[in-house]
Amino acid sequence: MSMQDSKNFRESKDYIQSLERGLMVIQAFSADTPQLTVSQAAAATSLSRPAVRRILLTLEALGFAESANGIYSLTARTLTLGYAYLSSKNVWSLAQPFMREFTDKTGESCSVSVLDGNEIVYVARVQAKRIMRINLDVGSRLPAYATSMGHILLAHQPEVKLEELLKDIPFEGFTSNTITDREFLKKELGEVKNRGWAGVDQQLEEGLRSIAVPILVNGKVIAAINCSAHAGRVSKEELRGTYLEMLRETARDISSAITASGQTI
Amino acid sequence: MSMQDSKNFRESKDYIQSLERGLMVIQAFSADTPQLTVSQAAAATSLSRPAVRRILLTLEALGFAESANGIYSLTARTLTLGYAYLSSKNVWSLAQPFMREFTDKTGESCSVSVLDGNEIVYVARVQAKRIMRINLDVGSRLPAYATSMGHILLAHQPEVKLEELLKDIPFEGFTSNTITDREFLKKELGEVKNRGWAGVDQQLEEGLRSIAVPILVNGKVIAAINCSAHAGRVSKEELRGTYLEMLRETARDISSAITASGQTI
Structure with a gap:
């Protein structure tokens, strides 16, 4: 996909924005920010708090994140995503x-x-x-x-x-x-x-x-x-x-x- | 989130199914199947071909996948997802x-x-x-x-x-x-x-x-x-x-x- 094709597809109705946003939230966690509240993850990704809240709850339900007292962190299951590339x-x-x-x-x-x-x-x-x-x-x-x-x-x-x-x-x-x-x-x-x-x-x-x-x-x-x-x-x-x-x-x-x-x- | 809470949330309207499906498609790639067509990825995930096609195109537009002649593979950018956990x-x-x-x-x-x-x-x-x-x-x-x-x-x-x-x-x-x-x-x-x-x-x-x-x-x-x-x-x-x-x-x-x-x- 050329850069132009990619740009065009991102504006088409087939583009899945919620997938992009989910991957953005995963990448908001880092060495400097290992734990994030909904507000902090929203600030880091420039997404709305309700959108980030749904994403974090979805990631938690899928076992990719965990939370305690409203503070989220990623789980080792996230490694499985990178491993899909490494093993392939x-x-x-x-x-x-x-x-x-x-x-x-x-x-x-x-x-x-x-x-x-x-x-x-x-x-x-x-x-x-x-x-x-x-x-x-x-x-x-x-x-x-x-x-x-x-x-x-x-x-x-x-x-x-x-x-x-x-x-x-x-x-x-x-x-x-x-x-x-x-x-x-x-x-x-x-x-x-x-x-x-x-x-x-x-x-x-x-x-x-x-x-x-x-x-x-x-x-x-x-x-x-x-x-x-x-x-x-x-x-x-x-x-x-x-x-x-x-x-x-x-x-x-x-x-x-x-x-x-x-x-x- | 307990197993019951997780089950309940997955049935609620706040659950983002397209995020779950996107992560499933990433995990369909492996050492045995480093390259997948839309049909193969659909078979591996039990998702429909149109759904998988949209997901793969979205992943490609985001730089997480690449394709040649209708055959998809993951890119090194996928490692960034696992690295979010490792570095955190x-x-x-x-x-x-x-x-x-x-x-x-x-x-x-x-x-x-x-x-x-x-x-x-x-x-x-x-x-x-x-x-x-x-x-x-x-x-x-x-x-x-x-x-x-x-x-x-x-x-x-x-x-x-x-x-x-x-x-x-x-x-x-x-x-x-x-x-x-x-x-x-x-x-x-x-x-x-x-x-x-x-x-x-x-x-x-x-x-x-x-x-x-x-x-x-x-x-x-x-x-x-x-x-x-x-x-x-x-x-x-x-x-x-x-x-x-x-x-x-x-x-x-x-x-x-x-x-x-x-x-x-």
């Missing part, structure tokens, strides 16, 4: 052992993500023992323009699609290193495509640097894989030297495992 | 480093789950490098009565609640070891509660054995943690000796980390 794309579980191997060798975190609009979505992650400030997990979303995996995934988009995506990026300076200029980002993406890897140094968060490479299956970029580390612990040279070579090897191992499994993405 | 209950990410430590030492998989009705739902998992036949991930569901974590979680239910749950179990003999007798299961659960750990030997799948212990926070069982292994590789004695002691230590470490974080479940 179980190529990502094939990546896990190779990612663990990488993390065991380097002591740094390793993640795989795919592009969803202007954002990357984590589909697999092995976190190093040394805990970072950002808490990332499968399903986490980050702005593509400020991450190394995002640079890989954007760089391999068809030109027309890339232009469309770049047009809509709401640039924000997370740190003094964040790329906030569209033309500068385009130039960087061109270089990323040529050299086959991306490096981001403290563009998303101070003290965080990462490198990423593509995962290729049948000549197509199906995802990006990265290694992220504390800037104070791992130098740029280290990251772009030994670590990059190990990450490339991990990406190749994952590609081979996916190809051998005969599964499609 | 980020106590489970606190467990990860301790679980990895356990898996590094033993070479066997380690998982944490909670109870959802008669089933357990995986909320955290570290898979050993040696891959098992069953592919389990965060969000996976298994029948509580045939798993060690399920035995722990059932054993710590209040008596009335346990009776209610036991009444509804659709017992099925997965192997010749599976407990399929209600009274026998109740007796086993009593012993599990007394000895503080559960062991299941090839009750869910031939060749698979596991042990589990509770994770306690402020004297309350908030989850179960297990170690599962190939029966041909790890003996019952090994599992119930060294591994059990290490698993208890891991459970204690996780409890302490959760308590120290000041987070609630």
Whole structure:
């Protein structure tokens, strides 16, 4: 469905708005707001209180939410929804052992993500023992323009699609290193495509640097894989030297495992 | 919401049936059926084809599904729904480093789950490098009565609640070891509660054995943690000796980390 088709369908009588609203309410819960009253969920979604109340009661009756004294939280059943995707794309579980191997060798975190609009979505992650400030997990979303995996995934988009995506990026300076200029980002993406890897140094968060490479299956970029580390612990040279070579090897191992499994993405 | 309240609400005019149906269609996708046509999704959910068609088009317009030649699949955006739960209950990410430590030492998989009705739902998992036949991930569901974590979680239910749950179990003999007798299961659960750990030997799948212990926070069982292994590789004695002691230590470490974080479940 093109963006225009999607827009048209959302205005048609076949569009189910109550499904959209239900999914919005589920997504209103987060690390910062694990518990919500009807009023708070209404404020977070810009929906009316009666509409949100019906949605939360429906989610509770279905076992996706629970409440005590008018305060709602999600239940583990909600994981079943994300699991429907994960299990249907179980190529990502094939990546896990190779990612663990990488993390065991380097002591740094390793993640795989795919592009969803202007954002990357984590589909697999092995976190190093040394805990970072950002808490990332499968399903986490980050702005593509400020991450190394995002640079890989954007760089391999068809030109027309890339232009469309770049047009809509709401640039924000997370740190003094964040790329906030569209033309500068385009130039960087061109270089990323040529050299086959991306490096981001403290563009998303101070003290965080990462490198990423593509995962290729049948000549197509199906995802990006990265290694992220504390800037104070791992130098740029280290990251772009030994670590990059190990990450490339991990990406190749994952590609081979996916190809051998005969599964499609 | 009690089971009766839930039943009553589902028959009231405030209940949003289209939300229920939308969530059913998402859950129709799985490892066995990663791609579905409208007809296949209708058959899997027992909904009408026109209803399923509208739902799939709505999910596609919202970016949760994609289609090519009339065949639908889910997108990574679906993970965002499960992530809403995971990030709002980020106590489970606190467990990860301790679980990895356990898996590094033993070479066997380690998982944490909670109870959802008669089933357990995986909320955290570290898979050993040696891959098992069953592919389990965060969000996976298994029948509580045939798993060690399920035995722990059932054993710590209040008596009335346990009776209610036991009444509804659709017992099925997965192997010749599976407990399929209600009274026998109740007796086993009593012993599990007394000895503080559960062991299941090839009750869910031939060749698979596991042990589990509770994770306690402020004297309350908030989850179960297990170690599962190939029966041909790890003996019952090994599992119930060294591994059990290490698993208890891991459970204690996780409890302490959760308590120290000041987070609630």
